[in-house]
Amino acid sequence: xxxxxxxxxxxxxxxxxxxxxxxxxxxxxGKLANxxxxxxxxFACYGLQCVIALAVVGLSPLTTPxxxxxxxxxxxxxxxxxxTWRFVELTHEAEGHT
Amino acid sequence: MYRSQQLAVKYLTAAIALFxxxxxxxxxxxxxxxxxxxxxxxxxxxxAKILHIDxxxxxxxxxxxxxxxxxxxxxxxxxxxxxxxxxxxxxxxCGVVAVVAAVFIFVQYxxxxxxxxxxxxxxxxxxxxxxxxxxxxxxxxxxxxYNVIGTAIRAKKMTGIMAVLIIDLVxxxxxxxxxxxxYRNMSEDLYWWWWLVHxxxxxxxxxxxxxxMALALMSLLGTSRRIVETWLYIEVALxxxxxxxxxxxHYFWIGTPQYWLAVGGFFSAFEPLPLLGMVVxxxxxxxxxxxxxxxxxxxxxxxxxxxxxxxGAGVWGFMITLPQINLYAHGTQWTVSHGHFAFWGxxxxxxxxxxxxxxxxxxxxxxxxxxxxxxxxxxxxxxxxGMAGALLISGFGQAFVERALGGSTxxxxxxxxxxxxxxxxxxxxxxxxxxxxxxxxxxxxxxxTLGRRVPARVAQxxxx
Numbered sequence: 226x227x228x229x230x231x232x233x234x235x236x237x238x239x240x241x242x243x244x245x246x247x248x249x250x251x252x253x254x255g256k257l258a259n260x261x262x263x264x265x266x267x268f269a270c271y272g273l274q275c276v277i278a279l280a281v282v283g284l285s286p287l288t289t290p291x292x293x294x295x296x297x298x299x300x301x302x303x304x305x306x307x308x309t310w311r312f313v314e315l316t317h318e319a320e321g322h323t
Numbered sequence: 324m325y326r327s328q329q330l331a332v333k334y335l336t337a338a339i340a341l342f343x344x345x346x347x348x349x350x351x352x353x354x355x356x357x358x359x360x361x362x363x364x365x366x367x368x369x370x371a372k373i374l375h376i377d378x379x380x381x382x383x384x385x386x387x388x389x390x391x392x393x394x395x396x397x398x399x400x401x402x403x404x405x406x407x408x409x410x411x412x413x414x415x416x417c418g419v420v421a422v423v424a425a426v427f428i429f430v431q432y433x434x435x436x437x438x439x440x441x442x443x444x445x446x447x448x449x450x451x452x453x454x455x456x457x458x459x460x461x462x463x464x465x466x467x468x469y470n471v472i473g474t475a476i477r478a479k480k481m482t483g484i485m486a487v488l489i490i491d492l493v494x495x496x497x498x499x500x501x502x503x504x505x506y507r508n509m510s511e512d513l514y515w516w517w518w519l520v521h522x523x524x525x526x527x528x529x530x531x532x533x534x535x536m537a538l539a540l541m542s543l544l545g546t547s548r549r550i551v552e553t554w555l556y557i558e559v560a561l562x563x564x565x566x567x568x569x570x571x572x573h574y575f576w577i578g579t580p581q582y583w584l585a586v587g588g589f590f591s592a593f594e595p596l597p598l599l600g601m602v603v604x605x606x607x608x609x610x611x612x613x614x615x616x617x618x619x620x621x622x623x624x625x626x627x628x629x630x631x632x633x634x635g636a637g638v639w640g641f642m643i644t645l646p647q648i649n650l651y652a653h654g655t656q657w658t659v660s661h662g663h664f665a666f667w668g669x670x671x672x673x674x675x676x677x678x679x680x681x682x683x684x685x686x687x688x689x690x691x692x693x694x695x696x697x698x699x700x701x702x703x704x705x706x707x708x709g710m711a712g713a714l715l716i717s718g719f720g721q722a723f724v725e726r727a728l729g730g731s732t733x734x735x736x737x738x739x740x741x742x743x744x745x746x747x748x749x750x751x752x753x754x755x756x757x758x759x760x761x762x763x764x765x766x767x768x769x770x771x772t773l774g775r776r777v778p779a780r781v782a783q784x785x786x787x
Contacts, residue, residue: 228651228726228727228728229723229727231647231648231650231651231727232648232651232652232719232722232723232727234648235642235643235648235652236642236719238641238642238645238648239638239639239641239642241641242595242637242638242641243634243638245595245599246599246602246633246634246637246638249599249602249603249606250602250603250606252603253602253603253606253607253610254606254610257606257607257610257611258610286647287645287647288647290585291588291645291647294588294589294592294645295592298592298593298595298596301593301596302596302599305596305599305600305603306599306603309599309600309603309604310603310607313603313604313607314607316549316550316553316554317550317611319549320547320549320550
């Protein structure tokens with residue numbers, strides 16, 4: 226039944242963003258503590274996020290344009306933590322903050 | 324302390340008092356779901372709900388104004404322009420809020436005519452306040468704008484944060500004028516009403532809290548102006564870039580043209596991305612300062628703002644933002660869950676953080692810490708997460724039973740309301756509401772006593 230599939234998709238989408246948040250947090254803490262395992266755990270979260278995105282593409286009744294939006298959004302998530310981190314470091318370094 | 328800062332303390336005090344009224348009205352609203360006969364005929368559910376959501380708007384607005392009145396003289400180095408008018412209007416504002424609340428509680432209903440709209444209730448969610456009171460709000464906001472702009476002119480100085488704030492005040496006031504509209508066509512009415520509700524909450528308020536957080540971070544952590552201003556510009560660009568047309572996610576099922584499905588869904592889908600950037604930045608700030616600050620409660624509440632915003636607006640919002648899913652989820656407790664979490668994360672945590680920051684300065688405490696604020700922080704957040712979780716489960720049950728299985732008939736609506744998941748969740752929501760209310764009491768205790776209590780370690784050192 227397509228309605229029930231859509232409701233399951235909603236939970237998948239929530240999980241998708243939540244894992245993106247876990248990726249960002251673990252990546253950040255890993256960088257701060259210079260702890261490689263945490264950064265890897267962050268990337269693992271991103272990997273799970275990709276799996277969920279693929280599940281949405283493969284299993285959900287969303288139409289193709291919406292699946293594309295989910296894929297583009299998931300790809301966007303990958304770049305945000307490292308780019309943000311680098312930018313924050315640069316702005317702080319430029320101002321003499323550590 | 325500047326007079327403007329004394330006024331800020333009054334505004335923040337009034338905001339926290341209204342936060343309490345909102346909590347009580349929310350508890351009542353939650354209890355009606357368990358016992359529909361509660362206060363039947365005396366104070367029905369709709370009145371409690373009006374009090375709950377209207378005080379939410381007003382306490383946050385007063386909190387924002389208090390924060391700006393606090394930082395404004397520090398930013399410009401002079402007393403604000405029009406301070407006398409601002410002081411008088413504070414009491415007018417409080418008086419108006421009290422009278423409107425009394426009208427809602429004791430008069431409750433007006434006729435469906437102009438007189439009813441002018442004196443009792445305009446009948447539009449979040450902006451129910453009668454027209455005379457809405458005119459009062461416009462006057463207060465205009466004087467507030469004059470305070471900000473006039474001070475910048477008098478000081479012959481402009482900072483990046485203040486420029487963003489001044490630009491933001493224009494749509495903030497203009498959009499509120501929408502509160503006066505009275506359309507006979509419901510689709511037309513909702514179309515413009517969302518301009519007010521969405522573009523305030525996901526547009527102008529986001530910018531306003533961004534300015535306040537920028538000022539708070541400079542004051543709390545000594546972060547340089549260049550850093551906070553750079554981030555403010557980026558945040559404003561990203562939030563407005565996705566948020567303005569994200570307005571479309573409210574236009575899905577209210578009789579607007581079909582293209583809003585694509586526009587609203589597309590832009591809303593990217594709204595979590597800037598929020599993730601804020602989370603990463605918060606982790607950086609928390610880490611570089613090693614959670615060490617002279618004002619720990621303010622620091623923790625401001626950090627909670629970034630995380631709560633991401634989860635409440637980002638995670639909860641994304642679940643229901645695509646039009647196909649929203650068809651089943653809109654108007655259920657699922658939306659209510661998102662609303663609770665998003666308002667809490669995006670705004671309430673920030674305002675509470677500013678309250679602690681101001682308290683630290685007012686009490687002249689070299690170090691603000693203790694146990695009470697931790698308990699308040701924990702219980703308020705656990706209560707809120709519990710409520711949002713219970714509402715999510717009940718909303719999912721509603722979407723499942725009433726919308727997906729039942730086809731949105733009246734019979735299906737009743738079946739949804741009576742489903743075990745819905746009923747159990749309503750009890751859970753009320754219980755977590757009580758936890759939240761307990762957290763509010765602890766917060767008040769901490770506000771009253773913080774900086775006046777002697778920390779245990781200090782007392783021990785003195786004794787030895």
